[in-house]
Amino acid sequence: MPRVVVFDEFGGPEVLHIVDEPVVEPAAGEVRVRVEASAVNPLDSMIRAGTSPAPVPLPHARLGVEATGVIDAVGDGVTAVRAGDPVIITAIPDSWVRGSHADYTTVPASTVVPRPAGLDVAEAAASWVGFSTAYGALVEEGRLRRGQRVLISGASGAVGRAAIQIAGELGAVPIAITRRSAKAGELRAAGAAEVIATDRDEVADAVRRLTDGAGVDLVLDLVRGPGQGELVAATRPGGKVVAAGFLDPRPAPDSADGSVEVVDYYGFGRLSDPAVVARMAASLNAGVSRGKLRPAIDTVVPLDDIVAAHRRFEAGAHGGRKIVVMH
Structure with a gap:
């Protein structure tokens, strides 16, 4: 049975x-x-x-x-x-x-x-969970475009790795955040253009250094919690932080920077829309067929x-x- x-x-x-x-x-x-x-x-x-x-x-x-x-x-x-x-x-x-x-x-x-x-x-x-969440947050919500720089917290997880691949497939520049510098080589091999390890770097300072002081266009926050304040500080005026994870259950601080939009993303809500699911499936199929998404x-x-x-x-x-x- x-x-x-x-x-x-x-x-x-x-x-x-x-x-x-x-x-x-x-x-x-x-x-x-x-x-x-x-x-x-x-x-x-x-x-x-x-x-x-x-x-x-x-x-x-x-x-x-x-x-x-x-x-x-x-x-x-x-x-x-x-x-x-x-x-x-x-x-x-x-x-x-x-x-x-x-x-x-x-x-x-x-x-x-x-x-x-x-x-x-x-x-x-x-x-599906990793790639659909990453695609929904980056593309459907974040409107990520070619040439933009995207900062990905919790990049070592399944959604973070998928986000690195999707950003690269779109022609964007993925910058990965990890807690341990030992993960840097692995994340670069996964497609990250740069890696910020919080055991040796301050996120906002590292982003300013990597972007000549401009900040990133988009942040995919897969951690939330108090560290979200640093992610906002690393975002350029007019940029966006999309919070799509719950790795840190503590509350995120209210953003004092009104020039940066902070939005929550919930995958199940988008998966109820057949048109969105069709776009996600098409993206996954195309990336797999080109050998870019795994x-x-x-x-x-x-x-x-x-x-x-x-x-x-x-x-x-x-x-x-x-x-x-x-x-």
Whole structure:
């Protein structure tokens, strides 16, 4: 019988366990996906721990917001995809009901896109959250253009690495921020034009030095918290800071610089717009086909080792790369 990862109480990875459940028939407008691989994301950790913004009903909550697989069945009225199509699931906002850490999940047909031919199963499972968040924040919200300089905090994570690649693909100049100077070579290899390591540099001073005092045009803030003030100080007048991450739960300071716009970006909100999803999918397909966009994968584990996968994530042993779970 198909396997499903569930948890009955909030807590660490040890609350996860696998149960057997029958498959569910897709309702009108839905598809059933035979999941081939899923990925572990920060939101999964928050949901499991009980710290996510949305309330999660217990017991028997599912988990997993990102996956790839093959359409197994379609509900009434679904014509855009058919059984046998390989797809990426673009969003599971109610993952505690439809979570992707399972052999099968049933989702609205509007939440799947064709899997890029240039990605293997593990890469496809690890692609959407990072690249769609980075694309949405940089392009849809930030309007990043060729030649502009973009500062990326939390650049060592999956979204940060994706943002470096997307910025480079657009012809912009990505400047990465990391906490450790030992990461500099790795981030340059990923496509960063410059790297600012906070264990040796002050962000605003380093940006002024790198931009001849002008500041950057756009900031992608994947950390938030008190450090956002430095990012604002590093932005040119008329520039923008797009806050799209939650790595630091402490409140960000109110900006005293009215010449810099600070906006919040929430990926699930944009993923409800089919036109935006189509642009994201087109960007991912084009970048993959040109060999410019590739997720960084840490390790691949079987679904039966889901607790170990989440423990590795909690320990930070993945180094910002994706942990992929094969089904």
